[in-house]
Amino acid sequence: MIDANELLEGLAKTCARAGMEPPRTPQRLTGGATMESWHFRSGDSAFVLRRAPSLEFMEGRPYGHDVEAAVIRAAHAAGVTAPEVVAELVPDDGIGSGFVMRALSGTPNPKEILAMEDADALLREAARDLARIHSVPREAVPEAVPVMDYRQAIADLRAQFEEAGGDRPIIALGLKWMEDNCPDPCEPVLNHGDYRMGNLLAEPGKLTGVLDWELAHFGDRHEDLAFGCMAVWRFARYDRPALGLGSLEDYFAAYEAEAGVSVDRDRFRYWLVHRTVWWALGCLKCAKVWRDGSDRMLERVVISRRTSEQELDLLMLLEEDAPEEEREASCYLEETQDNPGEAMNGELAQAVLEWLETIKPLMKGHDRFQHAVARNALKMIRRDEVYWTNPLDWEKSKAILAGEITLNVPLELMELRQNAIEKCAADSPKYPALTLAKKRWILQEDE
Incomplete structure (x- = not known):
């Protein structure tokens, strides 16, 4: 460092x-x-x-x-x-x-931006900027900027999945769905590749910057449109499916007015699924770069555990295609019992957590951020003993990719829901989609 x-x-x-x-x-x-x-x-x-x-x-x-x-x-x-x-x-x-x-003015903090007044104006400016990005001609950028081949992109993700163990059934389900539903190629436009809250700067009613262009490429405009609408980038604003700022209808209308083209809802949904799988595998890859030493920052191993957030979101997207009787089935959430004997791993983690809290006032700048990340890592260890689940299943993942197991199989959706909820509860209990998933999927005591 x-x-x-x-x-x-x-x-x-x-x-x-x-x-x-x-x-x-x-x-x-x-x-x-x-x-x-x-x-x-x-x-x-x-x-x-x-x-x-x-x-x-x-x-x-x-x-x-x-x-x-x-x-x-x-x-x-x-x-x-x-x-x-x-x-x-x-x-x-x-x-x-x-x-x-x-340096540009404005804040990149998504929670601050999403709390600003006149979110509709910000949404229109975001749609405008995205349309202008898509208008940049091929000759205006270096030849090294790649053109996405949709099928090759899926194959690359599948290879990345297998390299990471190939043992997570929900990701396998997403990959198989993408292979079965990949759209035909369209005229490629310049994509930002990471257009979302967290990479936008804003002041009240005004977009002031678009950051982090390392994933720019030429491809389907719907990929950029969908990425920022993923649940993870909306930061609990489920009432605002477009970037966490407003409705999809208003977002699409503003984009269409600037770009002069129509938004295809089916292509939009495909890319919503595709980029959710992409980010799930991106999270997994963070553990790889930490292990191989190319980046030993603490954030890497913690981000790798955010894979479960994307699995939860992915299952909520894909279950739309499951039979109605499977969607209506409920699952349960169970916690492990306390152990009266020697200190368990979670208790050891809790002891270190309490010590870290005593040195928090000594931290400043990036060290204070790292302190918070370290606490999150220890909390994950502690929660693993409360919500213990093993979402890894190589045999089932292989069968899903081969088309032998689908959401039409009785109780399959319920089992995947159970694993997704328990894993996300251990990794990211404050993830907004987890609350929504529990309301949808878990059998309530009064039912």
């Missing part, structure tokens, strides 16, 4: 090359599932450095930060509220791979 002094030394070279004054007051920003972000000042202006945690972390990616910076510049030129890229890192800077952007 790089420290502030190392960063300043390398940034000074970057700033000098761009004709900027020496950098000062670098501060690591919290969040960021993949890349690091550092805020600093040069002269009277504020800037943000976006960099990879290691050079090894960039291996296997379709393109590097130089291409990402070029895409951002093209989007900025097309009228998107993208940041202005002012400099790119080079090897001699000694601080890895990345680039510098002029």
Whole structure:
């Protein structure tokens, strides 16, 4: 992990090359599932450095930060509220791979944005920006920006699933559904690839920035439209299915008015399922990059346990195709009994949790964020003994992928629901979709 002094030394070279004054007051920003972000000042202006945690972390990616910076510049030129890229890192800077952007106003905090007044205006601006991204011509960006092959994308996800053990039936169900329902290719447009709350900056009634362009590619516009509407990116706003800001009808209407094309609801649903599977496997992959040493940040192992959130969401999407009698069946949620003997793993975790709370006042900046992540990790260990479930089943996953087990099999949906609820209760008990799933699926005592 790089420290502030190392960063300043390398940034000074970057700033000098761009004709900027020496950098000062670098501060690591919290969040960021993949890349690091550092805020600093040069002269009277504020800037943000976006960099990879290691050079090894960039291996296997379709393109590097130089291409990402070029895409951002093209989007900025097309009228998107993208940041202005002012400099790119080079090897001699000694601080890895990345680039510098002029800082933008507004907050990236989804909860703050979703609590703002005039959410309808924000939704219209988000739809406008997305349509403008989709208008960027192929020749405006480097050739290295790939064009998605839908079938190959599914095959790649299936290979990633098998590499991760191939033993999670709900993900297998999603992969099989995608193979059976993959739409025909359409005219590709530039996709942001990660257009959602968390990557948008906003002020009340105004979108101020679109961040994190590392997944940009050419493909189906409905993929971008659907991704930000996934349950995980709506942060409990189930009453607002479009980005957590409003209705799908208003979102689609605003997009259609700017883009001059119609939104296909069936393609939208396909990509909603596809990207839910994609993110479930992305969460699993975080454990892999931690294990292989390319990124040993604590967040990686914790994010890997968010796979269960996506399995819950995925099952709620896919159960629409199950027989009515299977959808109406209820399941149960059971807790394990306390052990009166020696301290169990969960109790050991609780003891460390209580100690961590005593040193919380000593933490600041990114360390305070890491402190919160560490507490979340220990809480997962503690809850594993309360809601113990084993969602891993290689044989069943294999049978699902072969089409031998479907949601038409009696009680199959109920068993998957049971596992999804128990696993998510252990991993992410405050995940908003869990409350919704319990209301839908669990047999209530008065029933």
